[in-house]
Amino acid sequence: LSLLFGIVTGISIPEGILISAGIVVIYTFLGGMWAISITDFIQTIMIVLGLIVVAVLVTKDAGGVDVILASATAESFQFFPDAGFDSWINYFGAWIIIGLGSIPSQDIYQRVMSAKSEKVAVHSTYLAGGFYLTFGLLPLFIALGAKALYPELYLENKQLMLPSMVLAHGGLPVQIIFFGALISAIMSTASSGMLAPAALISENLIKPLFKDRLTDKQLLWTLRFSVLGVAILAVWMALQDSxxxxxxxxxxxxxxxxxxxxxxxxxxxxxxxxxxxxxxxxxxxxxxxxxxxxxxxxxxxxxxxxxxxxxxxxxxxxxxxxxxxxxxxx
Incomplete structure (x- = not known):
């Protein structure tokens, strides 16, 4: 998020980190999971609209879907790995990093437990999986479009390729939609990332120390201060240029x-x-x-x-x- 602030406003990365962290901390601190749910819903709509608009414009400027796909290397569409035991094991290993590694994630269970009913939780999971297979492919397609249109920008800086392309060749409306969608996605991830460890710290580490004598209000403020602590740690990690x-x-x-x-x-x-x-x-x-x-x-x-x-x-x-x-x- 701080990189985007730097691109749009010209401020330094450390200043952008502090501003972005402050924005996310405020609504996570005050609203918790309910605030994250509301903002996620709005942000997801912005993300989808922004990706669709940018994908359409990239396709038009590149001369069509066929031109974009033709510019991609053959390896881009290789679904299965090369023959060999090590290749297949590493192929499986690449899948399970996110496919299985994300399952124990606290932010997933926060959403599951916050669902209105078991039925809603199950259907939401399937719906999210469908989004991964549809809207999740749009950034990959846009990246291929960037390679066809601007090969000098392709993979020069993975984190800034799409923002640089939009700033250089997109009009103001496109920039507003794109950066609005991108900032929304980052803020959504950041807020969930702060609330998840803060909930574990307050509920599983601090609360047992008091033998369940904390009132609901005291536990709430414990959670809020945990959010602040996690935010400070996150800012420190971001300043390490990771x-x-x-x-x-x-x-x-x-x-x-x-x-x-x-x-x-x-x-x-x-x-x-x-x-x-x-x-x-x-x-x-x-x-x-x-x-x-x-x-x-x-x-x-x-x-x-x-x-x-x-x-x-x-x-x-x-x-x-x-x-x-x-x-x-x-």
Whole structure:
């Protein structure tokens, strides 16, 4: 978001980071999940409209869909990997980073638990998956259009390619729609990203320390101050000049190798135990970090996921949960 502020207004990146963080913190701090739901709904509409308009204009300027597709390399439409065991394992590994790594994400369960009913939650999940397969392809198509129209900009700076293209060749109405959609998407992600860890900190870490003696008002203010703390940490990370793509992928990988197996087995395997879950998280994380430092041919998070599963199996079988005693009956 700070990069967009810098492009549009000319302010420095650190100033843009502080301004953007302040905007997101204010409505997340005051409104919580309800504010995020309302803003997400409006922002999603802006995102879809902006992407459609930009895609249509890019197609028109490039001379049609055929011209754009013809400019793409053959590898752009290769759905399956090359032959070989390592290629297929890495292909699977690329899918599971977001496909499975996002499942334990707290912001997903915030939305599920906030749904009006179980039916609404289920249907919303399927609807979101459909959006991924339709509207989610528009940015990829626009990127191919950028390659056909402006090869000098293509992949020179992945984070600024589309904004630079719109500023250089789009009129003011197109710029308003595009940047409005892009800023909306970033703000939506940022607000969810701050509320999710803040909820875990206040509910799972701070609240148990007080033996459930916190009132609802006190817990609310604990959550709000947690949002502020997470925002400060996020600003510090942004000032380290980190790449957004690497941060997103890294976050999903960490959840994949540490949380996916305990969550899944806890839901569907009756013999899963607490010790097994802890071992799965620790062993999966350590295996990923160690293997990643060795730079193997197969993605390191694949080793971490397998190790997490093995640790969960062994830990649960060797250290099963103790049977709970019904004190009322005894």
């Amino acid at each position: 790449n957004i793509y690497e941060l997103v992928a890294g976050a999903s990988i960490l959840m994949l190798v540490s949380l996916f197996v305990p969550l899944t087995t806890g839901l569907y395997w009756k013999k899963s135990s607490k010790i097994g879950a802890m071992l799965a998280m620790i062993v999966g994380m350590l295996t990923y970090l160690i293997v990643d430092s060795l730079e193997p041919e197969i993605y390191s998070h694949v080793y971490g996921l397998v190790a997490s599963g093995i640790a969960m199996l062994i830990g649960s079988l060797l250290f099963p949960n103790k049977p709970q005693v019904n004190h009322e009956l005894s």
